[in-house]
Amino acid sequence: MLTPLVGMQDADITLQSRPHDLAHWNPSGKLAVVTGASSGIGRCLSKRLTEAGCRVIAVARRADRLQSLADEIHRDGVDDRLQPIRGDVTDPATHDQLESLIRSRGGSLDLLVNNAGIGAIGSFEEATESRLRKIMEVNFFAPAQLTRRLLPYLKSSDDAVICNLGSVLGHRAVPDKSEYCASKFAMHGWSDSLRAELAGTSVRVTLVSPSTTESEFFDVLVDSDANATSKSFGSWPADRVAAATLAAIGKRRSEVILSLGGKLLVYADRLCPPLMNWALRK
Ligand SMILES: NC(=O)c1ccc[n+]([C@@H]2O[C@H](COP(=O)([O-])OP(=O)(O)OC[C@H]3O[C@@H](n4cnc5c(N)ncnc54)[C@H](OP(=O)(O)O)[C@@H]3O)[C@@H](O)[C@H]2O)c1
Numbered sequence: 001m002l003t004p005l006v007g008m009q010d011a012d013i014t015l016q017s018r019p020h021d022l023a024h025w026n027p028s029g030k031l032a033v034v035t036g037a038s039s040g041i042g043r044c045l046s047k048r049l050t051e052a053g054c055r056v057i058a059v060a061r062r063a064d065r066l067q068s069l070a071d072e073i074h075r076d077g078v079d080d081r082l083q084p085i086r087g088d089v090t091d092p093a094t095h096d097q098l099e100s101l102i103r104s105r106g107g108s109l110d111l112l113v114n115n116a117g118i119g120a121i122g123s124f125e126e127a128t129e130s131r132l133r134k135i136m137e138v139n140f141f142a143p144a145q146l147t148r149r150l151l152p153y154l155k156s157s158d159d160a161v162i163c164n165l166g167s168v169l170g171h172r173a174v175p176d177k178s179e180y181c182a183s184k185f186a187m188h189g190w191s192d193s194l195r196a197e198l199a200g201t202s203v204r205v206t207l208v209s210p211s212t213t214e215s216e217f218f219d220v221l222v223d224s225d226a227n228a229t230s231k232s233f234g235s236w237p238a239d240r241v242a243a244a245t246l247a248a249i250g251k252r253r254s255e256v257i258l259s260l261g262g263k264l265l266v267y268a269d270r271l272c273p274p275l276m277n278w279a280l281r282k
Helices: 038-051 063-077 094-106 129-156 178-196 238-250 260-271 273-279
Strands: 029-036 054-060 083-087 113-114 160-165 203-209 253-259
Touching: 029 038, 029 094, 029 129, 038 054, 038 063, 038 083, 038 238, 054 063, 063 083, 083 094, 083 113, 083 203, 094 129, 113 129, 129 160, 129 203, 160 178, 160 238, 178 203, 203 238, 253 260, 260 273
Parallel strands: 029 054, 029 113, 054 083, 113 160, 160 203, 203 253
Antiparallel strands: none
8 A cells, every 4th residue: 555644735746837047957846756765865865855945756665764754854944845655666556656646746747766776795696586586676677667657747847857876886797796787787778778769858867876875775685695795995975975966967967977986996997897807806
């Protein structure tokens, strides 16, 4: 059962016709859907968007977390700009609910952030098919299908953005994260293709590729050893990633790779793949 958690009236999310500046995308007065808003990057980004005057429909499975985010935002004096929707992104009923909510708000959506994601650590050979399927469902099929469903509403906006949260591991794969790397490479390729298909429309596609981020991500790994650890070259707090994501959307960037460690991984691999193969060998 999917339930809106706060009693937001239809009139609370009003879409205004607004002139837009071609150089920047301004969140003020816009309507956004953010998936995976109950923790980490999605939570911080939802908060930043509402503070910037955006109305946010925040989606995740943990209703209590969404409610506490809504309470925090509304307590800080920002009016009821965040509407929590409890739902699983892989469930078509969640897509139905989002679609009908957007229709009831006027039928136009300005920003879709495909952020919900999960990971796993461990050898491919020793893992199960179920781990592969779970990760591909949440990280790739769900955002792709949700985007297809919401595209008509994004196209109704005169200035819309689809922001996909990828990963540096969608540019350079590493051992023991085969399913996750595959899902983020899929998201990367799909984002590039969609961007080209939508060129000439009012909808842009931004791919944001963070490297290690301090969040709950590593606490909820799928079918992974409890002691599994991950190599990282420094990490960013989730709110820093959220700020960089909002800046990338605002500047209408097609793609951003975050953090020095992330840039080193991706660009060193482009310059000299054998060197990176050697550095990353198990
Ligand atoms: N953390 C990193 O090191 C890192 C690095 C690069 C990229 N990323 C990417 O950044 C994105 C956000 O990750 P994060 O670091 O912020 O992790 P996080 O704190 O674990 O947040 C993940 C969010 O996704 C939601 N989610 C997971 N499965 C879902 C489902 N089936 N339906 C709806 N919501 C679901 C979770 O909410 P519920 O559990 O309440 O549903 C949570 O809100 C992911 O796409 C991740 O791949 C993370």
